[in-house]
Amino acid sequence: AQTVTQSQPEMSVQEAETVTLSCTYDTSESDYYLFWYKQPPSRQMILVIRQEAYKQQNATENRFSVNFQKAAKSFSLKISDSQLGDAAMYFCAYRDVLGGTSYGKLTFGQGTILTVHP
Amino acid sequence: EAGVAQSPRYKIIEKRQSVAFWCNPISGHATLYWYQQILGQGPKLLIQFQNNGVVDDSQLPKDRFSAERLKGVDSTLKIQPAKLEDSAVYLCASSARDRGWHEQYFGPGTRLTVT
Structure with missing residues (x-):
């Protein structure tokens, strides 16, 4: 069975700074x-x-980017220029490619609970 | 576009009582999921429907939990009888293929407290 582990229960960051949330996972699937x-x-x-696991290029969405290390089964999230509205619980999640x-x-x-300090 | 609707938002019951939760997915979404989120943990899938058929119910405690999705639209999740450990937020999500992708959209959840 696939498992996902987030080892940081809580993280904090100052507004406008950068924070990285960690995630590791375990799977025998390649896709x-x-x-x-x-x-x-x-x-x-x-x-x-x-x-997507088959893509080598790391995904980015505005201030959010990931560092995907497939061999290490690591998937971290970087939040740049942190804003007060980024404060929340962040979940890492895995999904099989089900039947294509x-x-x-x-x-x-x-x-991981993220606190943003003004 | 309306999001995933769930009701009630909060429910408090005593152990051994019964409770039902309702979910209305986004219009046109064929896939519907029920997740259980215990405080301080990530959501865990209870059951997944594709239209009105069950795709995955391997983690549904079938001795006390049941779910149905009549006509492939709304869904109801029932617990009978409830135990203290059923206290959790029950999240409903739906998805549909859009540009080759199924993104899951979540509802606001129902917070159940069993006393």
Whole structure:
């Protein structure tokens, strides 16, 4: 079974600075997807960024970027120019390529609480 | 476009009572998921539907949990009887193929407290 591990229960950053959240995963599959989700206190889970395992290029979305190391099974999230609105619980998640489709279940890590200080 | 709707938002029951949660996915989304999120943990899939058929229910405690998705649209998740360890947020998500991709959209969740 696939597992996802986030070893940082809490992280903090000063506004406008950069922070990196860590994630490792375990799988025997060669093709899969990885995600970072954000869950603010309101509980609505929002997709931040995704990475297809077959792509060597790291995904970026504005201030968010990932460092995907497939051999090391590592998938970290870098948030640049941190804003107060970035404060939330961040989850790393894994999804199999199910039967050639992309609608398989998500397996989540335990989450990292990010605090942004003004 | 309306998002995933869930009700109720909060529910408090005593152990051994029954409870039901309702989810209305985004219009046109064929895939529907129920996740259980215990406080301080990541969500865990309970059941996944494709239209009104079950794709994965391997982690659903079938002795007390049941779910249905009639007509491939709305879904109901039921717990009967509830245990203290069922206290959690129950998240519903839906997805559909869009430009070759299924992104899961989550609802606001239902927070269940079992006393």
